[in-house]
Amino acid sequence: MVSYWHDGSSIFNPISAVEYLPEEYLIKIQFHRLKVMIKRAYEKVPLFRQRLEERNITPDNIKSLEDINLLPFFVKTDLRDTYPFGLFASPMEEIIRLHASSGTTGKPIVVAYTKEDIEIWADVMARCLVSCGVERGDIVQNAYGYGLFTGGLGFHYGAEALGATVIPISGGNTDRQIMIMKDFNVTVICCTPSYFTHIIERAGELGVDLKSLPLRIGIFGAEPWSEGMREYIQREANIEAYDVYGLSEIIGPGVGIECKCREGLHILEDHFYPEIIDPETLQPVPEGEEGELVLTTLSKKAMPMIRYRTRDITAFYKEKCKCGRTTRRIRKISRRSDDMFIIRGVNVYPSQIESALLSVEGSTPHYQIRLTRDHGLDQMEILIEVTKEMFSDRIGELEKLQEKFAQAIERTVNLRVNVRLVEPHTIPRSEGKAKRIIDERKI
Amino acid sequence: MKINQISMFLENKPGRISEPCKVLAKNNINILTLSLADTQQFGILRLIIKEWEKAKKVLEEAGFVVNVTEVVATEVEDKPGGLAKILEIIEQEGINIEYMYAFTFRSGDKAVIVFRFDEPDKAIKALLDKGVNVLNGVQLYEKSNQ
Numbered sequence A: 001m002v003s004y005w006h007d008g009s010s011i012f013n014p015i016s017a018v019e020y021l022p023e024e025y026l027i028k029i030q031f032h033r034l035k036v037m038i039k040r041a042y043e044k045v046p047l048f049r050q051r052l053e054e055r056n057i058t059p060d061n062i063k064s065l066e067d068i069n070l071l072p073f074f075v076k077t078d079l080r081d082t083y084p085f086g087l088f089a090s091p092m093e094e095i096i097r098l099h100a101s102s103g104t105t106g107k108p109i110v111v112a113y114t115k116e117d118i119e120i121w122a123d124v125m126a127r128c129l130v131s132c133g134v135e136r137g138d139i140v141q142n143a144y145g146y147g148l149f150t151g152g153l154g155f156h157y158g159a160e161a162l163g164a165t166v167i168p169i170s171g172g173n174t175d176r177q178i179m180i181m182k183d184f185n186v187t188v189i190c191c192t193p194s195y196f197t198h199i200i201e202r203a204g205e206l207g208v209d210l211k212s213l214p215l216r217i218g219i220f221g222a223e224p225w226s227e228g229m230r231e232y233i234q235r236e237a238n239i240e241a242y243d244v245y246g247l248s249e250i251i252g253p254g255v256g257i258e259c260k261c262r263e264g265l266h267i268l269e270d271h272f273y274p275e276i277i278d279p280e281t282l283q284p285v286p287e288g289e290e291g292e293l294v295l296t297t298l299s300k301k302a303m304p305m306i307r308y309r310t311r312d313i314t315a316f317y318k319e320k321c322k323c324g325r326t327t328r329r330i331r332k333i334s335r336r337s338d339d340m341f342i343i344r345g346v347n348v349y350p351s352q353i354e355s356a357l358l359s360v361e362g363s364t365p366h367y368q369i370r371l372t373r374d375h376g377l378d379q380m381e382i383l384i385e386v387t388k389e390m391f392s393d394r395i396g397e398l399e400k401l402q403e404k405f406a407q408a409i410e411r412t413v414n415l416r417v418n419v420r421l422v423e424p425h426t427i428p429r430s431e432g433k434a435k436r437i438i439d440e441r442k443i
Numbered sequence B: 001m002k003i004n005q006i007s008m009f010l011e012n013k014p015g016r017i018s019e020p021c022k023v024l025a026k027n028n029i030n031i032l033t034l035s036l037a038d039t040q041q042f043g044i045l046r047l048i049i050k051e052w053e054k055a056k057k058v059l060e061e062a063g064f065v066v067n068v069t070e071v072v073a074t075e076v077e078d079k080p081g082g083l084a085k086i087l088e089i090i091e092q093e094g095i096n097i098e099y100m101y102a103f104t105f106r107s108g109d110k111a112v113i114v115f116r117f118d119e120p121d122k123a124i125k126a127l128l129d130k131g132v133n134v135l136n137g138v139q140l141y142e143k144s145n146q
Helices: A014-020 A023-044 A046-054 A065-070 A076-081 A115-131 A150-162 A174-183 A193-206 A227-237 A350-361 A395-413 B018-026 B052-061 B082-092 B120-129 B137-145
Strands: A095-101 A109-114 A139-142 A165-167 A188-191 A217-221 A240-247 A252-258 A265-267 A272-277 A291-297 A308-314 A341-343 A346-348 A367-374 A377-385 A418-422 A437-439 B002-011 B031-038 B042-049 B066-077 B097-107 B110-117
Touching: A014 A115, A023 A046, A023 A065, A023 A291, A065 A272, A076 A109, A095 A115, A095 A150, A109 A115, A115 A150, A115 A252, A139 A150, A139 A174, A150 A165, A150 A188, A150 A252, A174 A193, A188 A193, A193 A217, A193 A227, A193 A377, A217 A227, A227 A240, A240 A265, A341 A367, A346 A350, A350 A367, A350 A377, A350 A395, A377 A395, A395 A418, A395 B042, B002 B018, B002 B052, B002 B110, B002 B137, B018 B042, B018 B052, B031 B097, B031 B137, B042 B052, B042 B097, B052 B066, B066 B082, B066 B120, B082 B110, B082 B120, B097 B137, B110 B120
Parallel strands: A139 A165, A139 A188, A188 A217, A217 A240, A367 A437, A377 A418
Antiparallel strands: A095 A109, A240 A252, A252 A265, A272 A291, A291 A308, A341 A346, A367 A377, B002 B042, B002 B066, B031 B042, B066 B110, B097 B110
8 A cells, every 4th residue: 555655665554644745734734733832831831931031922923834943942950940840831630650760860761742742652653663673473572671761662652553563671680671672573673872782792602592583672771872783783683773853842752863764863853843043153054964953742732842952963865765655854963062971771970970079978979970882891999099198008998989989970961970089180081171982882 | 115106008909009109219218027917999008117207208299198106116026926915905905906017027925916006105015015026216227237
């Protein structure tokens, strides 16, 4: 059916019909939804109204899709400043789910969903799965974390909406993951790319040949990964590896997805309107040029988001995709415009590490964050220059101090890290400022 | 009666221990004795130096983190049971020994041992009461020249 919309390289499923709409129809849908969303956000969320009033505009000023340019930007600190429920546009009676992700001060970022939002999320996730070739009858091992993190439940609802069989195994316990993958004839794996490379290594140690299993598709996201890693995964597990993009502030996973062509990620732009701006001037970059991805939710009820600055650096593809989808594609994301880094799917800011160190010592020592990848698993090591105040002639005292640092960091970012004390002046400084992050992960 | 010991932080990697030694050599400062405590990642170098103030200054100028701690140097009979006798005195007083190490030189027919106690004053009193010779700085530095 409707095979003239594409060249046959992708699977068509009615659930993804909207992705093949002619551009003029898509724009109509986007504009209509934008109008409704802005009006709602303006009426229900004091911060949105205030920001619009500061610019002397009302929802009536939005007369075309291009007028989105008139709207103010929102950033992560806006969520933090209104913690926990300040940006909700629906009363709690209509909110059926809360999720949270790590924030910059130890306080999480809270996001909310109405029943309709959850349905839309399931729908966009189902479309993502279709885009990767997942069908009814597929057995999906969902190794994204279930819980406050949006990854686990996002994939879960999407796979169920599609009608695939979900194994809600969540993350961790690699040996059991491999056993179930083998025994249940799993055909689709969803997890972070670094975790899957760990699975590959462990399977090798256990003598399980992933290549011979029915596994055929892997959908990997929540952290940046490279083409080299894709080649490695595809070769070692004999699967097709797809990149998925999303962020809790917008909905969770389901904002962007690769198709069979694997040339960039299609944005599900009937629900999430993408712009790419120059992070300095805040003006749109010329089409095809690199900039910061900005997203506006077009249909979200509980927590609309206007021109949210993702800090992710990417660029639009100029040409339409060979798969036949008319939705715009962004380049695979490889870096961010701020210093946030992602380790094992957790967002970490150097400022979090800094405040943890401060809580132990009373002053911030010179430190450096070193990210490495050991057997496919990300490791974070914090080097701390020993000061006169910290130093003791007793080994036990210094070991205790190391442990205090490690615990303080663990409390802040929920990750166990290695703390290593180093001699003063051994962490390089450029223009007086220490280079805070050394990312040695080969992705 | 207490002796000033210099301690410094070193990373546990090749070449690290020679750095402070070079600094001291360049400034013509002699090390009476030393001990090195280490973990996999780092070490603590402890030095007994007559000109400890000068040593501290030049080491700090060279960028090292230097602490000064008070330790106790006692004579110990250089025969079986010599050290045990000292330890027994300390134990009876309920004093904790953080660490200890020996001098390279002797005091007459006796060995000299450096102790880091959690209660140095109490330890000195107990040792003196039992007739153990606790060396002060001047005595110690004299012995080292003999």
